[in-house]
Amino acid sequence: MPEIQLKTLHLTMPFRIAHGVSSTRQVVRVHDDGAVGEAPFVPYYGEDVEATVAWLRGVKDVAAALPAGAPRAGELALNLLNLDRECCRAGVPLSAQVPYELSRHSGLVSACRSFSIPTDLQAFAESVAETARQFRVLKLKLGCGDVEYDEQIVATARRVALEAKLLADVNGGWSVAEAAEMIPRLGKYGMALIEQPIHHAGGLEAWRELRAALPAEVTPLFADESAQTHEDVALLKGLVEGVNVKLLKCGSFAGAIKMIEAARSHGLGVILGCMIESSIGVTAAAHLAPWADWVDLDGHLYLADDDYTGLTFDADGCVIMPERSGIGAVPR
Ligand SMILES: [Mg+2]
Structure with a gap:
């Protein structure tokens, strides 16, 4: 029987985005036979923590097909637990799951650092300047409710x-009209690029309306909340x-590979993303970095209180993967 653990992780500072502010996040972990899997709960995705744990407790055979x-x-x-176990037994990293045909980048991969919506632009400027010494790619969270302030963040x-x-x-913090202007x-x-300018609740119709209102030559737009699975990719x-590909949205590592394949088959770019989660979850996702x-x-x-260690970044903000099989994240 796997050990199921519900864990609350604490943020060093509250993280503010258009959906709201977080200072803690919960993850569910499963341990079995030395292997580990984890998934985060995201407040704005409406996952039911208790129901998830109850469902996990009802799974008798973790390696069997899921109901x-x-x-x-x-x-x-459970998917990450099973993959971690299989890959550790085979002595290969999770990335060995990716089909050979899917084209990948060779060499080092630059990673991005994100900034939550700032309340103090002076402190924000100092933090950005400091972070930019290491990271070449910076992501700014916008959609604070005031488009003038959003522009000040970028400026x-x-x-x-x-x-x-x-x-x-x-x-999703802008209306279609605000997005068309901003x-x-x-x-x-x-x-x-600009990610998820409009709310996903508007569906494809809102995206069509936005595109019709924009000039042809414009900053590339990426979908995150609007693109949950590979099926959404084709529609977009x-x-x-x-599109932004995250393990949680797909529910499995294979689902994320499928979403990348769908994006590529339609000539679309790929951001590999994550939630606020421990080094187990981000390291599992990072096995897909060469394909993003x-x-x-x-x-x-x-x-x-990240209690695991795995993915790290070098002095130029590039991804360094642990040299271990499976997910490769280990307790600190
Ligand atoms: Mg996003």
């Missing part, structure tokens, strides 16, 4: 990080230039 209707976090935690970051590749993530307006700051073709264009896997760096 239909599994809660997403429970499914992911501040650009002023202190002239060379950085800047990504914006609005987390996306061209932010063009002068040389953003590399022509409306976005890329952007690697946004810093969820563990917000934690005061």
